[in-house]
Each structure stands twice: as C-alpha cells, then as structure tokens.
Amino acid sequence: MKPALFEYHRAASVAQAVDLLAEDPGAMILAGGQSLVAAMNFRLAAPSRLIDITRIPDLDRIAVTAEGVAVGAAVRHRTLERHDGAHAVNPLIRAAQAHVAHVPIRNRGTVVGSLCHADAAAEMPLVLLLCDGWVELEGPGGNRRIPAEQFFRMHLTTARASDELATRAVFPALPPDAGWAFAEFARRKGDYAIAAVGAIVQCDAGGRITRARLAACGISSKPVRLGRAEAALAGGTADATAAAEAGRAAATHVDAADDSIATAAYRRHLVAALTERVVAEAAARARRGTE
Amino acid sequence: MNARALPRPQIPVNSADPRHAVTLTVNGVEVSREVSPRMLLSDFIRHELGLTGTHVGCEHGVCGACTVLIDGVSARSCLTLAVQADGAELRTVEALADGDAGLSVLQQAFAESHALQCGYCTPGFLMALTEHFESGDPLDLSDEGIREMIAGNLCRCTGYANIVVAVRRAAELSGRS
CATH class of the missing domain: 3.30.43.10 (Uridine Diphospho-n-acetylenolpyruvylglucosamine Reductase, domain 2)
Incomplete structure (x- = not known):
C-alpha cells in the first residue's frame, strides 16, 4: 500500500x-x-x-565523552554498531545491535528513532534503561533531559511531548570493572524479541557480586528493570545457583498477557533462562576483569 | 537485437500532491524528477525510471525484495521516500552486470549454483550481498555467517540451501574465500 x-x-x-x-x-x-x-x-x-531531520548538521554525530556515548538523532543503527569508540566504553551497544532487525534496516534506521518509537520488545530502549541513560529533548519551552526510567511509558509511548524533538540520547559508559551480557530469543533472527535480557555485573576480588543491574524487554508494556532478580544477586556469590535463583526472580516481572506469539508462561520460562545465562556470562566477564 | 522500450506506466498527473524536485545518481547516471513526497523510492525506481529489476514484495520492509544500495549500503527502497534519497548515489540490480558482456560474480554464482527458481527475490539478495562483498570486512563464510548475511531477505522457492552455496561460490570466484 x-x-x-x-x-x-x-x-x-x-x-x-x-x-x-x-x-x-x-x-x-x-x-x-x-x-x-x-x-x-x-x-x-x-x-x-x-x-x-537527517540533514540537520551535527545531528549525525556520535560523541564518546566522560559521560558516555552521546548519539545524535540522525545516527543510524549501523553507524553506532560499527563505532569502535562507543564499543570500547559500552560493549552492550554492539551486542544488542546485532539483534536489531537486519543490516539493510540498520543502515537506515536511527537509534534515537527506535527509542522514540518505543516498541516494548525493542532492544535499544532496553539497553538505555539498563545503562541508566537518558534522552535529550528540544521543545518550544527549551530543552530537558529525561532518564530512561521515566522516558518509556508504555508500548509505543514515551514521555516526549508531541512538540518536542529528541536531539540525542546518552548511553553511559560501563564501569571499567563491570561484566556485561545480552541475550535474546526471537523466532527468527532480526525479529523483535519475544524476550531479551541484559546484565551489568560487578564483583569483588572474592567473586562476590557487589552490584548487579538487569533489564528485559518483550515481557511487559515497556522495557523493565528486573529489580527482584537484582536483589536476589546482591552480595551473593556469582555461581550457578545464584544465577538460577535470579532467573526465577526475573520471571516474576513478566506481566505481558498471552498473545499470538507466546503465552505468558512461555515468556516467564524464557526470561528465567535468559537471565540465568546473562548473569553467568556477565559474572564470568567481571571475574576476569578483577583477576 | 533491438533495445526493448522501457515500460511507461500510466500514472495520473492531475493529483493534488505537492511536488518536490529530487536529483540523484542512479547507476552512474544523474536523474532529476519532480515527485510527490509520498512516492516510495521503490516506486520512483520502477515507475519514474522504468528500472523494473527492483521488485516490490511486501512493501513494509520484511521481504527484502526491493533492496537497493543507497550511498553504497543496502536499504529497503519500500521504506525510503524518494525525497529522502535526494542527492544520494543509488544502485539497483541493473548496475551489477556489465551490459550484456558479463554477469557480476554474485550473479554468475547464483546462476551456476541454481540459487534462484522464480527469481522474484533475487535482485534483493544480490544487492544485499553486494554490500558485504564490496565492504573491506572479512566475509564469514560459515553456514551461519552466510545465513546472517542473507537474513534480511526472504525466498519462498529455494529453501536457501543453494543461495548459501552460491555465496560461497561467489567468494571463491572473487578470491575472497
């Protein structure tokens, strides 16, 4: 049509x-x-x-600064994916980008556009939330920044007012000693996630988890932090038992109803399995970092 | 053999649509047209330029049949407005073969490997793969790597097996394997 x-x-x-x-x-x-x-x-x-807005000068810029990776509103997914400077400070970006549709779509689609579209199963909103990033907006009343936690309201709905332009998004750098991981399940590679989970984990020298941050998409009306799974991990040892327990806690965050793609029960199963996987992978990376 | 006249589709001109001037390079030739902002790039290529090698399948970005190269990288022409391509360097499947003289390496490999049956999806596959073959990046010629390269294109005939074979063959022909 x-x-x-x-x-x-x-x-x-x-x-x-x-x-x-x-x-x-x-x-x-x-x-x-x-x-x-x-x-x-x-x-x-x-x-x-x-x-x-793609011909506006400077809007296609990626700036890697002390605050993280600032992505202008005209930056294409593929440009960010291939940006080594961005990858060096926040490797979650490239890991998640591999799941954003296919190369021809990533060549044209923009990162900030994806954030503003705010599909509940999209990867980049999850990453922004996981990294505690924000979106910067310009409107008739001036500019403001909205943290990811408040930016995503529900499926296809954000806190952006209809007269505001999102000019850039900032993905903070990961702490240098942090382990990270991203895992997604979709029926076909490139589809929106049925469920995806990302993790940032920090461990002390004894392998004890000092800080764990987890977020998921596809399991609710917007990307969500998996707070109960984070709490289950805090202070514990990063072993298989802890990862499995975090998975069980993560499953309690699923509030999507049964739909044509998956039942809620299947999503709970998926988010538990994916959480277990990313916690183990992120903790292993964090341990390697502290060795 | 006489050159076949390009089709001239009957498109009403008495519409209320505003017109925008666009100028772009298509397969090495500069073209300028006045188009409605809602004209999709796929329709621009087919209806304005008569280049019917670019096929339109789903018209919402899923099937990949309409894939072309915009400034050297693959893109869905059905998800791009013609006005967005103003100033761009566009290549369509017609750019691949060197006239009647020879097929591109990818085209030759597709033909040799029986990588097409009805052929409707083939221009999209060829353009998506051309981006990978022209990039300086190493090609991942494992089954998984090849399937990743063609993941954005649907084929309902071949079952993909011979397309995977053709990609490997093209890499061999071009000394990339």
Whole structure:
C-alpha cells in the first residue's frame, strides 16, 4: 500500500524542526523511517506533515565523552554498531545491535528513532534503561533531559511531548570493572524479541557480586528493570545457583498477557533462562576483569 | 537485437500532491524528477525510471525484495521516500552486470549454483550481498555467517540451501574465500 498524502519539510536546524513541529499538531519527525514509513504504507500512521531531520548538521554525530556515548538523532543503527569508540566504553551497544532487525534496516534506521518509537520488545530502549541513560529533548519551552526510567511509558509511548524533538540520547559508559551480557530469543533472527535480557555485573576480588543491574524487554508494556532478580544477586556469590535463583526472580516481572506469539508462561520460562545465562556470562566477564 | 522500450506506466498527473524536485545518481547516471513526497523510492525506481529489476514484495520492509544500495549500503527502497534519497548515489540490480558482456560474480554464482527458481527475490539478495562483498570486512563464510548475511531477505522457492552455496561460490570466484 502507499502512504496517505502529507507535506514534506527538510529541516535545516533543530530550531526550525521545532518550529515546524509546533505549527502542525499532525506533524511527525522523520529520521530513518524504518518503522514510520512501514506504518504509513499500512496507513496505520497518517501524519499531515513529515519533518526530515537527517540533514540537520551535527545531528549525525556520535560523541564518546566522560559521560558516555552521546548519539545524535540522525545516527543510524549501523553507524553506532560499527563505532569502535562507543564499543570500547559500552560493549552492550554492539551486542544488542546485532539483534536489531537486519543490516539493510540498520543502515537506515536511527537509534534515537527506535527509542522514540518505543516498541516494548525493542532492544535499544532496553539497553538505555539498563545503562541508566537518558534522552535529550528540544521543545518550544527549551530543552530537558529525561532518564530512561521515566522516558518509556508504555508500548509505543514515551514521555516526549508531541512538540518536542529528541536531539540525542546518552548511553553511559560501563564501569571499567563491570561484566556485561545480552541475550535474546526471537523466532527468527532480526525479529523483535519475544524476550531479551541484559546484565551489568560487578564483583569483588572474592567473586562476590557487589552490584548487579538487569533489564528485559518483550515481557511487559515497556522495557523493565528486573529489580527482584537484582536483589536476589546482591552480595551473593556469582555461581550457578545464584544465577538460577535470579532467573526465577526475573520471571516474576513478566506481566505481558498471552498473545499470538507466546503465552505468558512461555515468556516467564524464557526470561528465567535468559537471565540465568546473562548473569553467568556477565559474572564470568567481571571475574576476569578483577583477576 | 533491438533495445526493448522501457515500460511507461500510466500514472495520473492531475493529483493534488505537492511536488518536490529530487536529483540523484542512479547507476552512474544523474536523474532529476519532480515527485510527490509520498512516492516510495521503490516506486520512483520502477515507475519514474522504468528500472523494473527492483521488485516490490511486501512493501513494509520484511521481504527484502526491493533492496537497493543507497550511498553504497543496502536499504529497503519500500521504506525510503524518494525525497529522502535526494542527492544520494543509488544502485539497483541493473548496475551489477556489465551490459550484456558479463554477469557480476554474485550473479554468475547464483546462476551456476541454481540459487534462484522464480527469481522474484533475487535482485534483493544480490544487492544485499553486494554490500558485504564490496565492504573491506572479512566475509564469514560459515553456514551461519552466510545465513546472517542473507537474513534480511526472504525466498519462498529455494529453501536457501543453494543461495548459501552460491555465496560461497561467489567468494571463491572473487578470491575472497
């Protein structure tokens, strides 16, 4: 099918994009368009105006600074995936990117666009939440930053106001001694996750877990922290028993209903197994780091 | 043999759509057209340029049949608006063969290995693979690595086995294995 009629504007600056957005309540931002154009082809989305932000200078920049990896709103998934500087400070990014659709989609789709689209089963929102990152927005009233914890509201819904442009997202660097892991299960590689789990684990010299951070997608209406699994791990030894216990605790976070792809019971099984796996892998990396 | 005239599709011109001028390089030739913003790049390639080698399957980014190279990297032309490609360097499957003189290495390997049956999906496979073959990155020619390269393209005839064979053969032909 074909998109319904719309106006097309190519913004030359962030300020112009914000003005164009404010003028028309039916306007939407176009970056890579890999979700939006598909929705428009189906006429699930019929914006009256598209504002193309990909030609705005500097919006396609990746900056690796002390605060982490700052990703401009026009940065394509594939560019970030292949960025060695970003990988050096936050290897979770590349690990998760391998599961974001396929190369031709990653060549066009943008990271910030994926965050703003906020599919409940998408990988990059999970990573932003797991790393305690944030999204920076520019609107008629100025700019603000929203932590991932508050940015994702529910499936396809964020805290971004309709007159705001997300200009960049920041994925903080992982602590140098942290172990990390990401695992996903989907029926076909490249599909949205039925469930995916990421972990950041730090251990002391004795192999005891000093800090564990876990997040999952596909199991709720938005990406979620697995707080009960984190609590189960804290202070314990990073062994197989602890990983299995974290898995059982993680399963209690599943609140997605049965759907056409998986039952809730199957998602609980998956998230438990994936959690067990990422905890073991992240703890092993953390131990190697402290040796 | 006489050159076959390109098809001229009958598209109504009396629409209310605004028009935008786009200029891009297609298979080495600069083209300029006035298009509606809602014209998909896949339709631009087929209807405006008459390059019907780019096939349209699902039209929502799933099947990969419409894959082309935009500035050297693969992309779904059905998920790209023609206006977004303004200024780009575009290549379609028509760019692969050297006229009637010779097939590209990938095309030759596909033909030799029986990697196509109905052929509808083939242009998309070829373009997606061309990106990998042209990149300087080492090719992972394990079964898993090849299947990863073609994961974004659907074929309903071959069962993929001979496409995997063809990719390995193309690597051999181009000295990449």
